[in-house]
Amino acid sequence: MAAPTAAACLKACSKPLADRPDRCATCAVRDSAVCAALNERELEDLSRIGRTRTFQRGETIFAAGEPSYACGTLVSGAAKLSAIDGDGVERILALIHPAGFLGQLFTPTNSHEIIALTESTMCVFPRADFERLMAAHPALTRSILDRTLAELDASRALTGLIGRRDIKARLAGLILAFARAAGTSPCGIATDFELPLSREEMASLIGTTIETVSRRMTELEQAGAIERQGLRGLAIRDLPALERLAT
Amino acid sequence: MAAPTAAACLKACSKPLADRPDRCATCAVRDSAVCAALNERELEDLSRIGRTRTFQRGETIFAAGEPSYACGTLVSGAAKLSAIDGDGVERILALIHPAGFLGQLFTPTNSHEIIALTESTMCVFPRADFERLMAAHPALTRSILDRTLAELDASRALTGLIGRRDIKARLAGLILAFARAAGTSPCGIATDFELPLSREEMASLIGTTIETVSRRMTELEQAGAIERQGLRGLAIRDLPALERLAT
DNA sequence: CGGCGCGTTGACTGTAGTCAAATAAAGTGG
DNA sequence: CCACTTTATTTGACTACAGTCAACGCGCCG
Numbered sequence: 119m120a121a122p123t124a125a126a127c128l129k130a131c132s133k134p135l136a137d138r139p140d141r142c143a144t145c146a147v148r149d150s151a152v153c154a155a156l157n158e159r160e161l162e163d164l165s166r167i168g169r170t171r172t173f174q175r176g177e178t179i180f181a182a183g184e185p186s187y188a189c190g191t192l193v194s195g196a197a198k199l200s201a202i203d204g205d206g207v208e209r210i211l212a213l214i215h216p217a218g219f220l221g222q223l224f225t226p227t228n229s230h231e232i233i234a235l236t237e238s239t240m241c242v243f244p245r246a247d248f249e250r251l252m253a254a255h256p257a258l259t260r261s262i263l264d265r266t267l268a269e270l271d272a273s274r275a276l277t278g279l280i281g282r283r284d285i286k287a288r289l290a291g292l293i294l295a296f297a298r299a300a301g302t303s304p305c306g307i308a309t310d311f312e313l314p315l316s317r318e319e320m321a322s323l324i325g326t327t328i329e330t331v332s333r334r335m336t337e338l339e340q341a342g343a344i345e346r347q348g349l350r351g352l353a354i355r356d357l358p359a360l361e362r363l364a365t
Numbered sequence: 366m367a368a369p370t371a372a373a374c375l376k377a378c379s380k381p382l383a384d385r386p387d388r389c390a391t392c393a394v395r396d397s398a399v400c401a402a403l404n405e406r407e408l409e410d411l412s413r414i415g416r417t418r419t420f421q422r423g424e425t426i427f428a429a430g431e432p433s434y435a436c437g438t439l440v441s442g443a444a445k446l447s448a449i450d451g452d453g454v455e456r457i458l459a460l461i462h463p464a465g466f467l468g469q470l471f472t473p474t475n476s477h478e479i480i481a482l483t484e485s486t487m488c489v490f491p492r493a494d495f496e497r498l499m500a501a502h503p504a505l506t507r508s509i510l511d512r513t514l515a516e517l518d519a520s521r522a523l524t525g526l527i528g529r530r531d532i533k534a535r536l537a538g539l540i541l542a543f544a545r546a547a548g549t550s551p552c553g554i555a556t557d558f559e560l561p562l563s564r565e566e567m568a569s570l571i572g573t574t575i576e577t578v579s580r581r582m583t584e585l586e587q588a589g590a591i592e593r594q595g596l597r598g599l600a601i602r603d604l605p606a607l608e609r610l611a612t
Numbered sequence: 613c614g615g616c617g618c619g620t621t622g623a624c625t626g627t628a629g630t631c632a633a634a635t636a637a638a639g640t641g642g
Numbered sequence: 643c644c645a646c647t648t649t650a651t652t653t654g655a656c657t658a659c660a661g662t663c664a665a666c667g668c669g670c671c672g
Contacts, residue, residue: 201525204612209528211521224511230521256503263510264471266517273520274458274477278448280528281456281572283661285628317651325528330628332652349637349650365451530629532660564619577660579620596619596669 132171132242141165145241147217151191152261160255167247173234180221180232189221189245195238196299196314199230200322210323212273213314215299219265223249235314280324286334288324290364293344297354307357312350338363379418379489388412392488394464398438399508407502414494420481427468427479436468436492442485443546443561446477447569457570459520460561462546466512470496482561527571533581535571537611540591544601554604559597585610 142148142165153164170193173179179197180186192214199212211230214220220240222228252259279291300311313320317328324331338344343360345353354360389395389412400411417440420426426444427433439461446459458477461467467487469475499506526538547558560567564575571578585591590607592600601607 199521209525211524224514229518253503256500256506259503259506259510263506263513266510266513267471270513270517270520271476273517273524274446274448277458277520277523277527278456280524281569283572283574322528325530327530327629328651329630329653333628336652574661575619576621576662580660583620 132169134169145193147191147193150217151193151241152219152258152265153191155257155261155264156255157257160251160257163251163255164243164258167243167251169242170239171242172237172239175234175236177234178231179234179238179240180228180230182228182231184228186222186225186228187245188242189219189223189248190240190242192216192218192220193239193241196235197232197238198235198315198319199232201230208319208322210315210319212269212276213299213323218269219262221245223252223262235319276323285324285326285330286337287364288326289320289331289334290338290343290360292320292324293338293352293354294360294364296352307354309354309357310347311352313352379416381416392440394438394440397464398440398488399466399505399512400438402504402508402511403502404504407498407504410498410502411490411505414490414498416489417486418489419484419486422481422483424481425478426481426485426487427475427477429475429478431475433469433472433475434492435489436466436470436495437487437489439463439465439467440486440488443482444479444485445482445562445566446479448477455566455569457562457566459516459523460546460570465516466509468492470499470509482566523570532571532573532577533584534611535573536567536578536581537585537590537607539567539571540585540599540601541607541611543599554601556601556604557594558599560599 142153142161145151145153148154153161156164168190173195180188182202194216196216197214197218197220198210199214200208200210202208208231213235214232220232223245252262275295279295280288282288282291294307296313297307297309297311299314300308302308315323317331321328321331335344335346338360339346341356341359341363343354343356343363345355347353389400389408392398392400395401400408403411415437420442427435429449441463443463444461444465444467445457446461447455447457449455455478460482461479467479470492499509522542526542527535529535529538541554543560544554544556544558546561547555549555562570564578568575568578582591582593585607586593588603588606588610590601590603590610592602594600
């Protein structure tokens with residue numbers, strides 16, 4: 119019986135939202151996550167079943183094949199959603215940023231691995247309770263729909279990115295996407311930030327090898343578009359050039 | 366004023382569903398499209414605002430940038446969803462099969478081109494009316510959510526496909542996807558079918574060139590996995606081999 | 613018949629993959 | 643705190659694969 123065990127584990131390593139004096143008031147993604155569109159009463163219902171939990175970098179949040187007993191919002195940090203193919207090779211299919219929704223609704227098991235890329239906090243709900251709440255509150259269903267549409271958009275943007283023929287363009291596009299995600303304001307773009315992925319993960323995401331990522335990165339640096347700062351640090355030195363290369 | 370014109374055009378070239386004696390009873394996608402989960406009354410409300418329309422192969426169903434005034438279900442045929450980049454190069458982001466939902470909800474304009482790949486029929490709704498109906502009938506919202514989740518799944522499957530490093534694997538996977546889509550039963554796979562895409566479109570979808578598609582196709586044929594029959598016809602001769610190559 | 617669109621094939625070039633080694637960074641145990 | 647191991651990243655040399663340019667074949671339509 120994996121599900122009860124997992125549920126028990128969730129209880130053991132998380133804190134109920136309802137215990138926090140501020141509930142959702144100070145939540146970082148209060149205005150952008152699925153709960154943003156809810157009214158007072160709906161939010162109250164949701165917070166009653168919610169718990170918060172932190173995950174360490176590299177920790178598996180949901181495993182593929184495992185019964186899907188929980189879901190929730192990523193509050194801080196970042197996660198990757200990936201499939202492991204027959205040979206044990208990881209293939210990253212999506213990145214999840216704060217306010218993103220984790221977990222699969224309406225299916226008995228999870229079909230992908232979801233793994234924390236950095237230390238992350240998540241607002242977790244038992245899936246059955248969450249689905250009941252969706253049935254009771256149309257606004258919640260609508261919120262989930264909006265979020266799913268956003269994910270679909272992101273997924274298609276990724277399709278566009280990795281469909282490019284030369285790896286340099288894919289890599290430039292990926293770096294721009296990271297810079298956008300690292301930016302504080304919705305439309306702002308960060309110029310100095312940490313890459314959320316290792317070289318291997320970047321390679322898996324854009325469909326190439328570690329070595330090629332490394333080489334093209336060196337080229338981008340020599341062209342003056344970017345500057346590497348340590349292993350994970352990156353600074354954008356010439357944004358227009360980088361955007362041109364991403365075409 | 367594009368929207369009223371477009372709406373007028375829709376009226377001019379389509380037939381109201383309500384005029385058909387059978388309404389939705391004989392619809393080919395009655396059990397799988399967004400309307401499948403609706404009860405009698407909801408279906409009645411929906412059919413009152415629906416019209417059917419056919420599109421010729423190559424015809425644009427929705428254009429990118431155009432106001433989004435309509436949406437609906439693809440009843441028969443097939444369509445491609447693509448983005449046109451700065452240089453006018455088409456990049457196919459998704460394929461849409463019967464029962465798929467076309468059009469963007471909740472946004473003022475369409476962000477992608479949707480073009481018929483074969484002669485297709487669509488069940489069209491004015492978007493504003495459709496959204497009103499969604500607000501009134503939670504079951505419809507839930508249906509759209511299910512459909513969107515399915516599209517997200519398909520999009521991620523495509524991401525996995527085109528992320529493969531060698532083009533032969535991508536092509537084999539694409540052919541398998543076509544064979545599955547052409548199969549009559551949900552889990553059945555067709556062995557003889559017509560490719561819905563031209564070489565150029567296949568190349569755009571998997572991120573390569575016409576010539577490479579052609580060459581790898583020749584290799585797959587020489588390996589005995591497939592057999593080309595005319596320009597678009599294809600027969601799968603050795604399914605296990607094809608599946609192995611797709612890994 | 614001749615042009616046109618689509619697909620295939622050939623020759624060549626350039627880019628990415630593979631194998632291997634060097635280097636840098638991070639963690640481990642004394 | 644330092645020497646040592648382990649892991650991540652970069653670089654090099656070589657090979658293989660994909661892209662480019664060009665020619666050819668085929669079916670279709672004027």
